[in-house]
Amino acid sequence: MLVDSHCHLDLLDLHSFSGGLVGVIDAAREQGVTHLLCVAINLENYPRMLSLVEGCAEVSVSVGVHPNERGGREPAPGELVDHAAHPRVVAIGETGLDYFRSEGELEWQRERFRNHIRAAKQAGKPLIVHSRDAKEDTLAILREEDAGEAGGVMHCFTGDWEMAKRAMDLNFYISFSGIVTFNSARELMEVARRMPVERMLVETDCPYLAPAPHRGKKNEPMHVAVTGRRLAELKGLPVEEVAAATSAAAVAVFKLD
Numbered sequence: 001m002l003v004d005s006h007c008h009l010d011l012l013d014l015h016s017f018s019g020g021l022v023g024v025i026d027a028a029r030e031q032g033v034t035h036l037l038c039v040a041i042n043l044e045n046y047p048r049m050l051s052l053v054e055g056c057a058e059v060s061v062s063v064g065v066h067p068n069e070r071g072g073r074e075p076a077p078g079e080l081v082d083h084a085a086h087p088r089v090v091a092i093g094e095t096g097l098d099y100f101r102s103e104g105e106l107e108w109q110r111e112r113f114r115n116h117i118r119a120a121k122q123a124g125k126p127l128i129v130h131s132r133d134a135k136e137d138t139l140a141i142l143r144e145e146d147a148g149e150a151g152g153v154m155h156c157f158t159g160d161w162e163m164a165k166r167a168m169d170l171n172f173y174i175s176f177s178g179i180v181t182f183n184s185a186r187e188l189m190e191v192a193r194r195m196p197v198e199r200m201l202v203e204t205d206c207p208y209l210a211p212a213p214h215r216g217k218k219n220e221p222m223h224v225a226v227t228g229r230r231l232a233e234l235k236g237l238p239v240e241e242v243a244a245a246t247s248a249a250a251v252a253v254f255k256l257d
């Protein structure tokens with residue numbers, strides 16, 4: 001059993017997969033993937049995303065606006081809370097800070113992040129946090145807003161061990177993407193070795209970030225199995241144990257059934 005804890009099924013070029021979305025989910029199931037979390041990046045595409053996965057019982061969704069999204073509607077906390085009442089919604093996000101892809105004055109990004117945290121606490125849902133080149137501000141805002149009350153996941157983690165430890169202290173889990181399969185990701189491999197397996201999740205973040213040896217090609221949920229195998233290697237554990245632990249962590253944090 002594996003859970004792809006972060007994918008963007010609505011951003012896949014579904015026509016290029018035989019069987020479309022059902023084919024993608026079937027291929028994932030053959031690799032042991034029993035549940036998928038399809039993550040929202042803005043409110044404009046959100047209704048389409050929700051209806052896309054409507055017939056797929058193994059797919060849950062989140063609602064939120066990605067830190068790099070500009071020009072769309074800014075989500076009010078109350079609006080996110082309303083969306084979160086839908087039975088398919090298991091998390092708020094993705095939200096966070098991205099100082100790599102956004103430039104200039106980024107107070108709007110921090111304010112948006114704070115609004116998501118407030119909504120998550122109010123809705124009683126965990127957060128999916130995206131953080132890139134923004135370690136100190138991400139941790140400071142999580143602490144200031146008491147985000148640990150909602151808890152959640154640091155998704156596609158690329159930080160160092162110190163950041164992982166501090167995030168875990170704030171009641172967050174750490175999710176590993178295909179980046180941990182890249183030979184250049186030495187620091188991230190070190191984090192994976194040191195992390196308690198009970199606090200780890202796996203994700204594809206597809207259509208982005210295909211793991212090695214698929215790097216640069218199209219990514220899809222079935223490839224989360226490659227990341228699970230890499231984590232097992234790094235930790236010297238049987239792959240079944242990593243699959244069971246990361247799935248249990250996903251079930252616990254997102255209250256999946």
Ligand SMILES: [Zn+2]
Pocket residue numbers: 094130155156
């Ligand atoms: Zn992200």
Ligand SMILES: [Zn+2]
Pocket residue numbers: 006008039094205
């Ligand atoms: Zn994402």
